[in-house]
Amino acid sequence: MKKEKIVLIGGGGHCKSLIDIIELQDRYEIIGIVDKKERLAQRVLGYEIIGCDDDLQAIFKECKNALIAIGHTKSNEIRVKYFEKLKAIGYALPSIISPLAYASKHSTLGEGSVVMHHALINADAKVGKNCIVNSKALIEHDAVVEDNCHISTGAIINGGVHVKANTFVGSNATSKEYIQIDKFIKAGSVAK
Numbered sequence: 001m002k003k004e005k006i007v008l009i010g011g012g013g014h015c016k017s018l019i020d021i022i023e024l025q026d027r028y029e030i031i032g033i034v035d036k037k038e039r040l041a042q043r044v045l046g047y048e049i050i051g052c053d054d055d056l057q058a059i060f061k062e063c064k065n066a067l068i069a070i071g072h073t074k075s076n077e078i079r080v081k082y083f084e085k086l087k088a089i090g091y092a093l094p095s096i097i098s099p100l101a102y103a104s105k106h107s108t109l110g111e112g113s114v115v116m117h118h119a120l121i122n123a124d125a126k127v128g129k130n131c132i133v134n135s136k137a138l139i140e141h142d143a144v145v146e147d148n149c150h151i152s153t154g155a156i157i158n159g160g161v162h163v164k165a166n167t168f169v170g171s172n173a174t175s176k177e178y179i180q181i182d183k184f185i186k187a188g189s190v191a192k
């Protein structure tokens with residue numbers, strides 16, 4: 001089976017994690033990475049940085065799929081900017097699920113969202129566009145995670161929780177069930 005081509009946007013630490021998932025998934029051929037101009041020709045886990053922002057239109061002629069490989073810690077502004085820019089050019093932004101994760105067939109995952117190793121998304125949970133569900137995170141039944149969110153490593157979003165758009169939930173944070181989260185949640189804290 002011929003693999004679809006994909007280009008990764010951003011060549012930092014999050015990119016390395018996504019490369020690992022894409023290689024395990026064995027569905028896409030990574031043609032390269034787009035990053036800052038001064039990083040051209042450098043490599044990330046063997047994949048070349050083939051262009052910068054100015055090259056996105058030209059790359060689209062060869063490759064119709066893109067994935068934002070930039071993390072979201074202090075702010076998601078860059079991820080949101082690239083999501084909008086890539087969509088305007090015409091790129092498809094597939095959702096990527098690690099083969100080591102579990103997403104219920106009764107859950108939904110929006111375009112451009114990624115589910116990292118050992119994450120779990122249970123039945124009737126909904127994850128929006130351009131989200132990161134990081135390693136070992138849990139999105140429980142009936143939870144809603146709106147667009148542009150990052151559910152960090154080991155975070156627990158319990159049943160019926162509604163995470164508003166652009167929210168960051170820190171590592172090992174835990175939510176009480178059936179609440180709304182609409183602000184930055186620090187690592188290790190409990191959202192009530």
